[in-house]
Amino acid sequence: MARFSARNADSNIVDYLLNPSPDLQLTAAYPVNPRRSTAIAIIVIYCILLALMAIPYFRTFLVIQTNPGYIRKGPHAQHVASPSHSSTEKQTFQRSCAPTTIEERPPKSPSRTRTRTRSRSHSAPRLDLDRKAIFDGTVAAPPGLERFYTKDAFVCDMSGLPIFCPKCDNWKRDRTHHCSEVGRCVRRMDHFCPWIGGIVSETNLKPFLQFVIYAALYTLFLLVVLAVFVAEQVRIGLGRDAWFIGILVTSATFFFFAAGMSGSVIQMSLGNYTTVENLFKGNKTYFIAVYTGPQTPQTALQRPLYPTVTYPLRPTSGADIRQFAILQTKPGENPWDLGATANWQELMGYSLLEWLLPIKYSPFCKHGARYEYPFGPVLDRMKREAGLSSG
């Protein structure tokens, strides 16, 4: 049997199953006969897993090109060069952003755009906020604050202003992170992934997770099938086929990579953390501006437990004055943790079909009128402790 070298063995598993060489069929100890049903089953399962892996991959890639979740830059940062993009790349990049909301939509008129480009090219980027001057009224706050104070709660700094990104010259929505790879603030940024050529963020985390899970299953299937037939070939004396061994090792490598990535993303998703948030979650605290309601509760008036901030900063007659308490989470608390089941549903959807296929955006992409992302029990507790809710 040793005379059957690896060179004589069929290098393709399907050929090996459907058309084993006549010599193999005559082998006395382990006759290898055609196994059509096994071959068909392997082909069918292989194609299904390949399709399941490819569809979310292309969905992820497509979303990166069309709706990556970037926050629009402010006027002082519109033409500050991105560190990792040439000017040509940047133009393509900006065209491809396809913002989902009007506030992030670029100007439609090309002529107006060019005019603005010239006039702004001399503008120095805003370095940081002078908060004292903003509250004193000597400096105007950057535009866009109403997108925060019309909500019931938002992440802020100690002064009660939303977090500001000096590189993008714009306010940062809750859970937004500035990505140095692309030079933009990204909503619920998870990580920059060179394998898919862009940022994994709120708009494509779901298909990305589906892709890595199916990639793990696909490579695991290849790994098992190849291991079975390599073992068989060794057992009947064919030796080790170099192609089989090569694919087996490759499958094993990508399986451990994809399985590790799947486990990591699932674990963080069940706790409602992004990869960025997970890195700093140990002692991280958040200041959250919480709407106190039309009237400040009596308990708060008697016993001021928290600093407040009032919006609009420059109220006009008839303006809707909204007072916010500035509350702080305890170190390590995640104010968006809704519980494992709800966290999973916010990412993957509310039906099994949504979990399995990349057919819809994650529910948390629909930013509510009251919150950018739903807050969990941590905020409820903070409000109770501050006397802002009786529950």
Ligand SMILES: [Zn+2]
């Ligand atoms: Zn930024």
